[in-house]
Amino acid sequence: MMKNSLATPQTAAQIKSALREYLWNQEVGTRLPPERQLAENYRVSRSTMSKILGELEAEGLLVRRIGHGTFVTPRDTVAVPAFAPTDQAEALLVYPDFFAFGIWDLVHHLEVAARCRNFRLNHLRVQPESEWDLLFLLAERNRNIRGIVIIAGMPLRKSLLDRLGALELPVIFVGKVNDIDQYHNCYNVSNNHFLTGYQKLEVLVRNGHRRIGLIHNEPPTPAFQENIRGLKKAARDFKLPWRSLVQPDSQIDCWQDSLESGYFQTLEVMRKDPALTALVVDTTPGAIGALRALHELKLRCPDDVSIITALANARVEEFTCPKLSTVITPTEEVTAIVIRILAGENELPLREFRVNSTVVERESIRKLIGKVNES
CATH class of the missing domain: 3.40.50.2300 (Response regulator)
Known part of the structure; x- marks a missing residue:
């Protein structure tokens, strides 16, 4: 319960400042006292308090729900x-x-x-x-x-x-x-997350890899599911049994650290099958975590284990050791479509747009020579 700490009359600006400080120190979802009680506590009229609460609501600090009360909102x-x-x-x-x-x-x-x-x-x-x-x-x-x-x-x-x-x-x-x-x-x-998944597995198989682990360092969003669909299609096309691809039992939730997830999931899949020759990693942060995990296991990339991942990440992927092979989608093309829609220039009857990715092969994929590993 909010304390009645104001013993002397205050200006509306002072009350608003005091309430703002109070709200920032409360847990999300905290219910405030009724507007009438707040007005009494701060010795102002209900109309003044209603105006103050409206301004704080506009700032995103609280939300008023008719019939339910006033609550502290997330800090959007x-x-x-x-x-x-x-x-x-x-x-x-x-x-x-x-x-x-x-x-x-x-x-x-x-x-x-x-x-x-x-x-x-x-x-x-x-x-x-x-x-x-x-x-x-x-x-x-x-x-x-x-x-x-x-x-x-x-x-x-x-x-x-x-x-x-x-x-x-x-x-x-x-x-x-x-x-x-x-x-x-x-x-x-x-x-085009389906294409991205397909391209990742295709480039490894083309280089002779069939003992492959999957690192799901991103949360199970619709994009993730599309990526899995692409991986499964590539596995069918290249006659690679889906069950032969080693996957972690753990998964990451939204808003968690994808770099750390890549590290722990790499340790997990390599312990499941130490004979893996390649890893498909969701994104570049996860691949950096995977490199650290391989180092701790005394394995080298790409000599022992190759890596393919996705996305550009401030060109970090070009300065790791080795340079990471990635599947990249041009941000400029995505941006151009968004702006055309905003400007009312979307002449096509489409409401879903997919931008295709391209494979950039760098140093992190080793081409296996001789007999291809059997799954």
């Missing part, structure tokens, strides 16, 4: 002021509040492309527990917003998709999202 933050007056067309750019180079790189390219088209992007970083109420508040109050772009590297509940699908704005998901055709205003722009 607007990185660019979303209510500042402007004559520009605007879009709301939403992404998870954790650092991943792929997210940063995509945000950067979207910013550059938007400026070239005289769009302003308002950034909203969301937390894992978020109900996304601040997004809908911004969409309602900012009449300049022409669309919403969501980097979908996080779980999206059907209830949230239903709310987004009811908006009178185009909503563009960057990243694989299932069942997008159910919503008239939604678009999906993503890597």
